[in-house]
Amino acid sequence: MELAFTPEHESFRREVRSWIQEALPADLRAKSEVDANFEMEEVMRWHRILFQRGWVAPHWPAEHGGPGLDPTRRFILTEELELAGTPPLSPFGLGMVGPLLIQFGTPAQKQRFLPKILSGEEVWCQGYSEPNAGSDLASLRTSAVKNGSGKYVVDGQKTWTTYAQYADWIFCLVRTDPKTAPGGAGGGKKQEGISFLLIDLETPGVEVKPMLTLGGTPAFCETFFSGAEVPAENLVGPEGGGWTLAKALLGHERTLIAAVGQSRRVVRRVKRIAAQAAGPGGRPLIDDPRVRGRIAALEIRLRGLQMANYRALAGAQLGKAPGPESSILKLRGSEVLQQAFELAMDIMGPDSLTWFNQPGVVEPFEEWVPSAFCYTRATTIYGGSNEIQKNVLAKYILGLPAR
Numbered sequence: 001m002e003l004a005f006t007p008e009h010e011s012f013r014r015e016v017r018s019w020i021q022e023a024l025p026a027d028l029r030a031k032s033e034v035d036a037n038f039e040m041e042e043v044m045r046w047h048r049i050l051f052q053r054g055w056v057a058p059h060w061p062a063e064h065g066g067p068g069l070d071p072t073r074r075f076i077l078t079e080e081l082e083l084a085g086t087p088p089l090s091p092f093g094l095g096m097v098g099p100l101l102i103q104f105g106t107p108a109q110k111q112r113f114l115p116k117i118l119s120g121e122e123v124w125c126q127g128y129s130e131p132n133a134g135s136d137l138a139s140l141r142t143s144a145v146k147n148g149s150g151k152y153v154v155d156g157q158k159t160w161t162t163y164a165q166y167a168d169w170i171f172c173l174v175r176t177d178p179k180t181a182p183g184g185a186g187g188g189k190k191q192e193g194i195s196f197l198l199i200d201l202e203t204p205g206v207e208v209k210p211m212l213t214l215g216g217t218p219a220f221c222e223t224f225f226s227g228a229e230v231p232a233e234n235l236v237g238p239e240g241g242g243w244t245l246a247k248a249l250l251g252h253e254r255t256l257i258a259a260v261g262q263s264r265r266v267v268r269r270v271k272r273i274a275a276q277a278a279g280p281g282g283r284p285l286i287d288d289p290r291v292r293g294r295i296a297a298l299e300i301r302l303r304g305l306q307m308a309n310y311r312a313l314a315g316a317q318l319g320k321a322p323g324p325e326s327s328i329l330k331l332r333g334s335e336v337l338q339q340a341f342e343l344a345m346d347i348m349g350p351d352s353l354t355w356f357n358q359p360g361v362v363e364p365f366e367e368w369v370p371s372a373f374c375y376t377r378a379t380t381i382y383g384g385s386n387e388i389q390k391n392v393l394a395k396y397i398l399g400l401p402a403r
């Protein structure tokens with residue numbers, strides 16, 4: 001059963017699809033067809049093309065440069081981009097700090113930062129996690145203390161800062177009230193001493209060190225601050241009010257993570273791989289009932305996720321903000337994506353070694369799968385680990401007592 005959209009929405013879907021056909025440059029299309037990893041330069045090139053068309057920030061209101069689409073059109077646009085395998089845009093500006101500034105920023109901050117996020121002139125990254133503050137984010141220790149000239153002096157370390165090596169700015173959670181620091185003598189709730197600060201990565205005293213991921217991509221970094229001076233006007237919201245902003249931003253992040261279009265595309269590719277891979281007696285594996293059963297089970301889970309996403313969409317169409325249900329989308333979306341790659345790896349069997357070995361040892365075959373398989377191990381960790389999402393669901397949806 002396909003869900004029925006209105007004729008206007010179906011016509012919008014056709015418009016998006018044919019625009020992508022024309023607008024996606026040939027070299028990016030070639031990469032999308034073999035699902036190769038996109039370089040940052042390619043991602044930003046596609047960002048600028050979408051910006052020119054006015055579709056780079058489907059969720060932004062028209063007054064701030066968004067396309068003014070209703071929730072269903074936004075969903076369709078996002079889904080069509082994912083289905084076509086276009087370069088995934090960096091979410092930190094468009095999906096996180098941008099919407100946050102629209103909600104909580106001063107007029108001067110909106111004017112200064114929003115246009116450059118939209119145009120792609122300035123790239124952002126997220127500085128929340130620290131070596132001892134991941135799930136327990138409120139235990140963060142990076143400090144920001146005002147000096148005599150009214151600037152914040154930032155000291156500490158952030159970790160897992162995705163794309164910091166390509167970014168111009170980082171939005172950070174910092175501790176402005178040392179009395180609330182974990183283990184500190186001052187007492188006070190640790191959430192209350194946290195503030196939300198925008199930091200130019202060119203500031204003296206900021207150092208970014210990239211790290212390789214398991215998938216072989218230089219996706220993230222450690223970011224160090226040592227006496228970095230940040231103007232007070234870069235504080236968003238009130239001093240000590242950062243926790244409220246942090247939670248609002250995580251809500252945005254979790255709804256972005258469901259990636260239904262991406263999973264649909266991967267399942268399609270899994271079928272293609274199964275049709276190419278030889279099974280017992282030389283017949284394609286897609287004819288094997290066990291493989292067919294696993295593909296069917298995956299498609300059923302994907303369809304469940306799609307329906308949950310449509311339910312959230314219907315709520316959004318009625319003007320409801322995403323609530324704890326976004327944790328369901330994050331949980332299921334990340335699991336389905338991982339399961340799709342697990343199945344692809346099982347079907348490929350020894351052929352998956354093509355990526356791990358030296359070139360020439362094994363014939364090239366769907367080389368992108370092992371790299372993507374390794375990277376997607378992270379989907380159940382980032383954006384708040386799945387165990388934490390289960391805690392959220394237990395507390396806010398099932399009403400179970402917190403432990």
Ligand SMILES: Cc1cc2nc3c(=O)[nH]c(=O)nc-3n(C[C@H](O)[C@H](O)[C@H](O)COP(=O)(O)OP(=O)(O)OC[C@H]3O[C@@H](n4cnc5c(N)ncnc54)[C@H](O)[C@@H]3O)c2cc1C
Nearest residue numbers: 126127128129134135160161162378381382383384385387
């Ligand atoms: C690919 C990737 C990109 C990332 N990008 C960024 C980024 O750009 N910026 C940024 O700030 N952070 C980023 N992160 C960090 C991410 O948000 C954290 O990894 C995540 O919040 C988990 O924190 P942790 O790694 O410290 O694990 P921990 O919090 O130490 O958790 C370890 C394990 O214990 C479990 N656990 C912890 N507490 C509980 C609990 N209360 N109940 C049940 N189980 C629990 C967790 O689920 C997990 O399995 C990224 C992470 C990854 C993997």
